[in-house]
Structures are given as C-alpha cells and as structure tokens.
Amino acid sequence: MGSIGSPNGDQVDLAEYLFRRLYQLGVRSVQGVPGDYNLVSLDYIKPAGLYLAGNANELNAGYAADGYARVKGISALVTLFGVGELSALNAIGGAFAEKAPVVHIIGTPPTHAQNLGLNLHHSFGDGDFKRFVRVYRESTCAQANLVDPGTAPAEIYEVLRQCLKLSRPAKVSLLGLKGKLGPFDPGMDFRIMHGVIVDILKPDELIRATGYPTYVTPFGKGAMNWVNSCDLVIRFGPLDIDTNTYGFTTLTDRKVIIDIHRYSISIGRGLRQDLNTKDLLRTLLPCSIHPLFTPSSPLQAPIQSAPIDQATFWTRMSKFLRPSDIILTETGTSSSGGQDLILPPQATMINSALWLSIGYTLGATVGVALAQKDLALQNNQPTGRTNLFDGDGSFQMTTRSISVIFGNRLNVIFLINNNGYTIERHIHAVELPGRTRFFGAPTDDPSYPVLAYRATNWGELLLMDTVQVKAGKGFSLVEVVMGQDDAPASLERLVRMAAERNEGLIK
Ligand SMILES: Cc1ncc(C[n+]2csc(CCOP(=O)(O)OP(=O)(O)O)c2C)c(N)n1
Numbered sequence: 001m002g003s004i005g006s007p008n009g010d011q012v013d014l015a016e017y018l019f020r021r022l023y024q025l026g027v028r029s030v031q032g033v034p035g036d037y038n039l040v041s042l043d044y045i046k047p048a049g050l051y052l053a054g055n056a057n058e059l060n061a062g063y064a065a066d067g068y069a070r071v072k073g074i075s076a077l078v079t080l081f082g083v084g085e086l087s088a089l090n091a092i093g094g095a096f097a098e099k100a101p102v103v104h105i106i107g108t109p110p111t112h113a114q115n116l117g118l119n120l121h122h123s124f125g126d127g128d129f130k131r132f133v134r135v136y137r138e139s140t141c142a143q144a145n146l147v148d149p150g151t152a153p154a155e156i157y158e159v160l161r162q163c164l165k166l167s168r169p170a171k172v173s174l175l176g177l178k179g180k181l182g183p184f185d186p187g188m189d190f191r192i193m194h195g196v197i198v199d200i201l202k203p204d205e206l207i208r209a210t211g212y213p214t215y216v217t218p219f220g221k222g223a224m225n226w227v228n229s230c231d232l233v234i235r236f237g238p239l240d241i242d243t244n245t246y247g248f249t250t251l252t253d254r255k256v257i258i259d260i261h262r263y264s265i266s267i268g269r270g271l272r273q274d275l276n277t278k279d280l281l282r283t284l285l286p287c288s289i290h291p292l293f294t295p296s297s298p299l300q301a302p303i304q305s306a307p308i309d310q311a312t313f314w315t316r317m318s319k320f321l322r323p324s325d326i327i328l329t330e331t332g333t334s335s336s337g338g339q340d341l342i343l344p345p346q347a348t349m350i351n352s353a354l355w356l357s358i359g360y361t362l363g364a365t366v367g368v369a370l371a372q373k374d375l376a377l378q379n380n381q382p383t384g385r386t387n388l389f390d391g392d393g394s395f396q397m398t399t400r401s402i403s404v405i406f407g408n409r410l411n412v413i414f415l416i417n418n419n420g421y422t423i424e425r426h427i428h429a430v431e432l433p434g435r436t437r438f439f440g441a442p443t444d445d446p447s448y449p450v451l452a453y454r455a456t457n458w459g460e461l462l463l464m465d466t467v468q469v470k471a472g473k474g475f476s477l478v479e480v481v482m483g484q485d486d487a488p489a490s491l492e493r494l495v496r497m498a499a500e501r502n503e504g505l506i507k
C-alpha cells in the first residue's frame with residue numbers, strides 16, 4: 001500500500017476518503033437509501049465526483065449495486081445499520097453467491113454508544129450491536145469496522161482489495177467516526193486493483209481463434225449435450241450447481257476437464273494457483289482466426305393472429321438484439337427461454353443461476369442502465385441498450401425500481417409475459433392474481449419518451465419494431481402476453497429433473 005501522506009494535500013474526512021477511493025476504482029453512481037448514521041457521510045458523495053441514485057428501498061438498491069458491479073467491475077451501496085443493512089442482505093447474499101464485487105457502506109451508531117450498549121432505534125433493543133457484525137461477517141468476503149483514524153486508510157485499502165480480488169461483496173462500517181485521516185494521496189498504488197478490473201477473462205478470443213465447438217452454461221447462457229463424448233473439455237469459470245448443469249447431468253469425467261478460473265487452472269485433478277490466466281491464454285492463442293459458427297434461424301414468419309408462444313418467442317426475439325446490448329433475463333420462463341436467444345457480438349447476458357431471488361433483474365437493471373450511462377459519459381461514446389426480460393410475478397417484487405428508472409431518466413426496454421408464476425405452476429399448482437402497475441412515468445418530457453405497449457399475438461408483437469424501441473431511447477415496456485402454462489422445453493426438463501431429485505428418484 002502507498003502512503004496517505006502528501007506534502008500539499010488537506011486532511012480529509014473518513015467518508016470523503018472512502019468515496020474518493022471508490023471513484024479511483026471507477027465507481028460513478030452510488031446506490032443506497034439515506035437514514036440516521038449515514039446521513040452525514042452522504043454529504044461527501046458529490047464532492048468525490050459521485051452521484052447518489054436515490055433508490056426506493058435497500059433491497060432494490062442492493063440489486064442495483066450488483067448490476068452496476070457486473071458491468072463496471074465494482075459498485076458502492078450505502079445503507080444504515082439494522083433495518084437498512086438487513087433489508088439489503090438478500091441482495092448481498094446474491095452478490096456473494098454469484099460473485100459481484102459490491103462495497104456495502106453501513107452507517108452505524110458511534111463507538112461510544114455501542115460500547116455502552118444503548119438501546120438505540122433500528123437495533124434489536126438488547127444493546128448487542130455485534131449481532132449485525134456477525135450477520136455480515138458470514139455474508140461478505142471482507143469487513144472493516146472503522147474506529148481508528150490512524151488505521152482506517154489501511155483498512156479501507158485492504159477491504160477494497162479483497163472485494164476486487166475475490167469478486168465478492170465487502171462491508172465498510174462507518175461508526176460515526178470523526179477525525180481527519182491525513183491528506184488524500186491520489187497516487188496511492190491502486191494498480192493492482194485496476195489490474196483486476198480490466199483483467200476480465202475473455203474466452204471468446206480463444207474460441208474465435210480455435211474454432212472449437214463451444215457450449216455456454218445457463219449462467220453464461222446456452223445448452224450442451226455433446227460433452228460426454230469429448231476427449232477434452234476446457235471450462236471457463238465453471239459453476240457446477242444444479243441449475244447450471246441441468247441437474248448435474250452435463251458434468252463429465254474430471255480426467256478430461258481443464259478448468260480455467262480467474263487466478264487458477266485445474267487440469268484433471270491437479271491445481272495450479274496464483275496465475276494470471278488471461279496472460280496465459282494470450283500465449284496460447286494461435287494466429288489464424290476461424291470464422292465463427294453462425295446459427296441459422298429456420299423459423300418461418302408467424303401467423304399474425306396466433307398467440308405468442310415460448311417455443312419460438314426467444315429465437316424470434318434474437319433479431320431484436322443489437323451488438324453491445326446488455327440483456328437481463330429473470331428467473332422463471334425468461335431465464336430458461338433466454339437460453340435460446342442468439343446473442344449479437346459484444347452482447348452481455350446477465351441472469352441468476354445460483355441465488356435465483358426473483359425481482360433481482362429489475363433491481364439490477366437500474367444498476368446496469370446507470371453503469372451504461374456512466375460508461376457513455378466517461379468514454380464519450382454511446383453504449384448498447386439495456387434490455388430486461390422479466391416475468392410478471394418477479395416484476396411485482398421490485399416494482400419500485402421503475403420510479404428510480406424514471407427518476408434517473410434511464411433508457412430501458414423490458415418485456416414481461418404470462419399471467420402469474422408459470423415456473424411455479426410447473427413445479428406445483430399455485431394461483432395468485434396477476435397485478436401489473438405502471439406509475440410515475442413522465443409524460444411531458446420529449447427527450448425521454450415513455451412507451452407502454454401490450455402484445456397479445458404475433459401480429460401485435462411485430463408492431464413493437466417502433467423507432468423508439470429500436471433506438472433504445474427512453475423507457476419502453478412491452479407486455480408480451482403468453483399462455484400461463486406455456487413454458488420453454490428446457491424449463492420443463494429442469495423442473496422434472498429437480499422433482500425427481502427431490503423425490504430421491506435420481507442421485
Ligand atoms: C425471493 C424469492 N421468492 C420466491 C421465489 C420462488 N419463485 C421462483 S420463480 C417464482 C415465480 C416467478 O414468476 P414470474 O416472474 O411470473 O415467472 P414466469 O411466470 O415467467 O415463470 C417464484 C415465486 C424465489 N425464487 N425468490
């Protein structure tokens with residue numbers, strides 16, 4: 001770590017110090033909700049060059065922070081302790097499970113109040129503030145409870161380093177700590193962290209160069225059934241969980257597997273750690289580039305009056321996607337069906353494969369769209385569009401994110417579908433009334449057009465090709481009505497396998 005001393009610099013407050021470090025790492029928009037114990041620190045956000053997005057609740061803010069981190073490599077979330085941090089905990093759990101580097105800053109009662117065990121509001125009322133510390137110790141990869149201005153800079157450095165290195169959420173508690181931290185040294189050695197951020201593995205380069213047959217798991221998108229007959233399988237960042245392996249059916253003999261992780265490689269049963277795998281891949285890349293396999297789309301034009309069906313919807317929607325778009329698909333028929341989307345170059349797909357907390361993607365869409373906006377400003381060039389395929393049930397979970405989208409004038413397109421929880425119906429019959437609300441949309445801002453459109457058949461959906469939707473400017477909600485029991489075949493298979501496993505029919 002570099003020194004914080006600088007001959008000319010003014011001394012800085014703790015919160016300012018932290019936010020300026022986050023700025024150095026590429027954060028521009030901060031997610032969060034104000035409350036006692038974090039209010040003063042919020043004053044430092046703007047002077048540090050950051051912007052507070054103003055989320056509607058901590059859970060949605062946490063999901064937004066997760067989405068932002070997946071696009072920009074790191075994000076910041078500010079909440080108060082107790083009610084705030086526990087509301088965000090589900091999102092932090094998801095970020096931990098699925099490796100999104102979120103820095104969660106928690107405004108906490110001052111040390112003297114905690115030491116006295118005062119019965120303060122927002123606590124459990126038993127004077128034991130360590131309860132919250134313990135909860136977060138289990139749910140984050142690193143924690144800093146800043147109580148000493150002398151050690152705070154080193155603690156902040158370490159917590160940010162761990163967050164980036166492990167790509168998991170980390171927690172910083174601001175215990176009402178007052179006191180200057182010494183001058184801010186802009187030259188502090190953050191290269192190692194920047195290295196981590198820009199050093200994202202790009203397996204597609206290897207795939208292009210070799211022309212090897214390629215399969216992408218649901219977490220990365222795709223489907224595979226040829227693996228069992230392969231001599232060699234090279235896997236990038238494998239995640240061997242039930243939902244990512246079609247109920248563990250795509251796993252093959254370890255002897256023929258090479259697993260490439262961010263900092264390690266395992267070949268068969270051997271493991272090499274502390275490697276920069278990106279550099280290693282570069283040396284492997286052959287010079288000749290083979291043309292990429294281009295999937296054909298044999299679908300005929302749909303009958304205009306026919307209902308929109310899951311079996312062909314996803315393939316047809318592929319034409320609508322653009323290079324550099326980010327596409328989010330929510331748990332349910334959207335994430336299963338989304339596996340059939342044929343992605344254009346440089347498109348990024350974000351879905352949940354492990355945590356599967358519904359409502360996640362609408363919340364994350366806020367962070368993704370903000371990250372796209374920040375990137376466009378930083379690089380002075382337009383980015384791709386943010387597209388969300390959401391289920392109507394999941395949409396209800398985090399609907400308040402819509403007002404944050406409007407409040408920040410974020411350009412977002414999303415589609416919702418059938419009447420209720422179709423995925424759950426396929427597991428076990430359940431009926432709930434469908435409710436979709438659409439509120440707070442600006443109607444008087446020509447620079448931010450808002451479109452709400454409902455398509456009940458193919459003919460109506462094709463009309464969606466409007467200029468606004470294509471341009472990705474403003475907000476477009478396209479409600480795609482599908483049969484409430486219609487599900488992608490892959491989802492039906494997955495559900496069947498999960499049911500058989502639960503009943504002990506398969507191991
Ligand atoms: C926080 C949370 N609560 C409950 C569930 C269980 N669950 C999984 S999918 C689902 C229904 C999703 O419905 P919808 O978004 O409409 O998807 P679709 O109808 O397309 O399947 C539910 C309730 C969950 N995964 N996460």
Ligand SMILES: [Mg+2]
Pocket residue numbers: 391392393417418419420421422
């Ligand atoms: Mg639904």
